Amino acid sequence: MKREFLLAGFGGQGVLSMGLFLAYAGMGEGKKVAYVPSYGAEMRGGTANCLVTISDREISSPLVSDPGVVVVMNHPSLLKFEPVVRSGGILLINSSLAHRDTKRQDIESYSIPTQELANQAGFSRGSNMIMLGALLEATGVVDVTETYNYLVKTFNGRHLDKMPQNMAAIQVGREFMREYRQQSEASIAYA
Amino acid sequence: MSEPILMKGNEAVAEAAIAAGCRYFFGYPITPQSEVLEHLARRLPEEGGAYIQAESEVSAINMVFGAACAGARVMTASSSPGISLMQEGISYIASAQLPAVLVNIMRGSPGLGGIHPSQADYFQSVKGGGHGDYKLVVLAPSSVQELIDHTVLAFEIAEKYRTPVMVFGDAMMGQMMEPVFLPEAEPAPIDRSWATTGMKNREKPNIIHTLYLPADDLENHCQRLFAKYREIQRQEQLHTAYLTDDADILVVAYGIMSRVARAAVEMAREDGIKAGLFRPITLWPFPDQALFQAASHAQAVITAEISMGQMIEDVRLAIKDKVPVELFNRIGLVPNPDEIYEAIKKKAQEVKVSA
Numbered sequence: 001m002k003r004e005f006l007l008a009g010f011g012g013q014g015v016l017s018m019g020l021f022l023a024y025a026g027m028g029e030g031k032k033v034a035y036v037p038s039y040g041a042e043m044r045g046g047t048a049n050c051l052v053t054i055s056d057r058e059i060s061s062p063l064v065s066d067p068g069v070v071v072v073m074n075h076p077s078l079l080k081f082e083p084v085v086r087s088g089g090i091l092l093i094n095s096s097l098a099h100r101d102t103k104r105q106d107i108e109s110y111s112i113p114t115q116e117l118a119n120q121a122g123f124s125r126g127s128n129m130i131m132l133g134a135l136l137e138a139t140g141v142v143d144v145t146e147t148y149n150y151l152v153k154t155f156n157g158r159h160l161d162k163m164p165q166n167m168a169a170i171q172v173g174r175e176f177m178r179e180y181r182q183q184s185e186a187s188i189a190y191a
Numbered sequence: 192m193s194e195p196i197l198m199k200g201n202e203a204v205a206e207a208a209i210a211a212g213c214r215y216f217f218g219y220p221i222t223p224q225s226e227v228l229e230h231l232a233r234r235l236p237e238e239g240g241a242y243i244q245a246e247s248e249v250s251a252i253n254m255v256f257g258a259a260c261a262g263a264r265v266m267t268a269s270s271s272p273g274i275s276l277m278q279e280g281i282s283y284i285a286s287a288q289l290p291a292v293l294v295n296i297m298r299g300s301p302g303l304g305g306i307h308p309s310q311a312d313y314f315q316s317v318k319g320g321g322h323g324d325y326k327l328v329v330l331a332p333s334s335v336q337e338l339i340d341h342t343v344l345a346f347e348i349a350e351k352y353r354t355p356v357m358v359f360g361d362a363m364m365g366q367m368m369e370p371v372f373l374p375e376a377e378p379a380p381i382d383r384s385w386a387t388t389g390m391k392n393r394e395k396p397n398i399i400h401t402l403y404l405p406a407d408d409l410e411n412h413c414q415r416l417f418a419k420y421r422e423i424q425r426q427e428q429l430h431t432a433y434l435t436d437d438a439d440i441l442v443v444a445y446g447i448m449s450r451v452a453r454a455a456v457e458m459a460r461e462d463g464i465k466a467g468l469f470r471p472i473t474l475w476p477f478p479d480q481a482l483f484q485a486a487s488h489a490q491a492v493i494t495a496e497i498s499m500g501q502m503i504e505d506v507r508l509a510i511k512d513k514v515p516v517e518l519f520n521r522i523g524l525v526p527n528p529d530e531i532y533e534a535i536k537k538k539a540q541e542v543k544v545s546a
Contacts (some may be wrong), residue, residue, distance in 0.1 A: 020368075023197055027370050035197070035368040061454035062367060062447075065527040153197075 001054050005140060008038075008049035008081050009073025009094070014128030017154055019050035021132060024153040025142035026054035034062035047076060053139065067137055070096055071131060073114075090138055104156045106107060110138060110180055117172055126169035133173020138181070144174070146149070195370035202225035203371055204294055204337045205234065207342035208266050212378030213238030213292070217254035219247055219273060221304045223362040224296035227268040236414035249274040252280030259289035260399045261384030264346065266379075269486040270296035270362075271312050272303065274320075281355055283322030286401040286416070291359040292342065293327075294358045296365040299523050307523040308361040310446060313501035316357045317475045324413050326420045328356040328427065330496055331445040335369035341472075343374055348427060350381060352419055359474070361497065363525050364447050429472035432485045434460065438467025439544035440535050441489040443482065443506050444496070445471050447525055454494050455531035464539045474502070479509035490542040492516040495531055497524075 006020055009015040019035055026033040031054050038049040051067065053059050057128060064087040071094075072078040078098040085091045087106045095101075113135050114127035121130070135157035138142050159166075198206070205227050208216070216231045228244065245251035251267050253262050258265040264462040269277065274295045296438040297312050299305030304354040316329050328348050332341040338360060346354040364475050387397050403409035433453060435441060440459070444452040459466035469485040471478050486492055491514055500518040519534040 027197060033370060037366055061528045063453045063525055064525050065529055
């Protein structure tokens with residue numbers, strides 16, 4: 001089993017932290033992982049993305065052209081990375097900053113108003129944690145009961161004071177996604 | 192065994208140097224290797240060593256030269272344009288027969304080029320770079336763990352033969368993170384009987400120099416150097432061969448490209464194309480006989496490089512142009528496996544070995 005995650009947004013949105021979280025979570029479950037951050041001119045121009053691979057086997061190439069899970073935190077990332085999602089894969093769109101739904105019919109796509117949800121949760125800086133919660137719920141990639149430990153590793157033991165807010169935001173993201181999926185399934189059932 | 196740690200390539204190089212007993216580092220920052228410096232600037236004082244940021248790469252390599260003369264276990268790291276500036280010093284260190292480890296986290300070039308991943312310094316380090324008759328041992332790791340293992344190996348080879356050793360990385364390997372284990376073994380004791388450490392307990396002074404004015408002195412010196420290089424060629428060649436025994440199409444790649452190529456070879460095998468991968472780990476000494484054997488069944492050879500084609504010349508020499516050798520290359524990026532897979536498929540159709 002091998003899963004690839006492409007996480008994209010602009011600098012400061014926490015996409016690299018989200019990627020690190022997945023890498024630590026994969027390691028925590030005894031998997032092989034590779035984490036490749038975007039680099040170069042992009043980094044200086046403000047956009048950021050990273051590619052995380054979690055696999056049961058040794059990872060030959062840390063690069064993949066069609067990741068199975070893609071998170072876009074802003075509109076330019078949606079335009080750039082919507083086409084690369086593997087057919088049948090998952091696309092998570094931060095609809096607070098990306099202003100349309102997916103145009104593709106062959107993927108599972110969810111639009112999540114992360115900023116509005118973060119504001120409601122009383123943690124306006126937590127939109128990446130909202131998205132992380134949604135991602136964990138949508139992909140089931142890791143054991144969510146270990147979330148706290150993986151988060152401590154992600155921030156290298158720093159920002160412990162923010163941990164309750166981070167955990168609360170992740171929970172809001174998970175619940176939002178759970179309801180979202182139930183509604184999608186219901187609408188499919190009625191269709 | 193201890194728990195694996197998630198580490199960035201550049202930091203892994205730095206931690207590996209400390210584990211290998213390196214306590215002195217002289218360098219100058221340059222993207223994409225600056226984290227090596229940043230990490231050592233913090234860590235070396237903690238370990239009782241010293242980090243000095245020189246005013247230029249020219250200065251840094253001469254500090255390495257001086258520290259090596261005095262018997263220090265010493266390293267520098269830079270990226271392509273910075274390594275160019277160091278070439279004169281590298282020639283001196285090789286001629287003076289001093290152990291030192293040099294790390295090149297290669298970036299796009301020529302000129303200022305870019306800060307993207309690159310493998311375009313193969314000629315510079317494998318074929319010379321500095322003036323004169325000398326050789327650099329060049330190691331080409333392909334993962335963050337190998338950046339650690341090969342940095343440690345570089346110090347061992349440098350000590351064993353009293354010669355400078357280069358470790359190659361690229362912008363992607365410097366920045367990517369993978370779980371690693373740090374070495375636990377203590378570094379080997381160092382013979383420093385030759386070092387310029389003062390006259391205490393010694394009758395005659397140790398002199399380290401690179402000037403041989405009488406012609407026969409210079410000839411003898413070069414003969415001694417090359418006797419040593421021949422010994423390194425006999426003892427230190429490293430490579431891996433993956434599915435090469437029955438390979439119709441042989442891909443040759445090193446460093447990060449060897450991982451992409453391995454994924455491409457796996458894709459080709461799933462499609463029934465008998466592809467294989469030969470990966471040189473030492474670029475000098477180049478594992479030419481092992482490559483010749485690995486290519487014995489091949490109808491065609493593809494070298495995959497992030498350059499306009501440099502290692503391809505050594506590949507042609509090694510297989511004696513027995514079968515056609517073609518280049519697959521990209522510049523400024525590490526390609527995805529499917530690009531190399533397409534090249535393999537096309538070649539398999541041309542030589543009529545496709546499934």
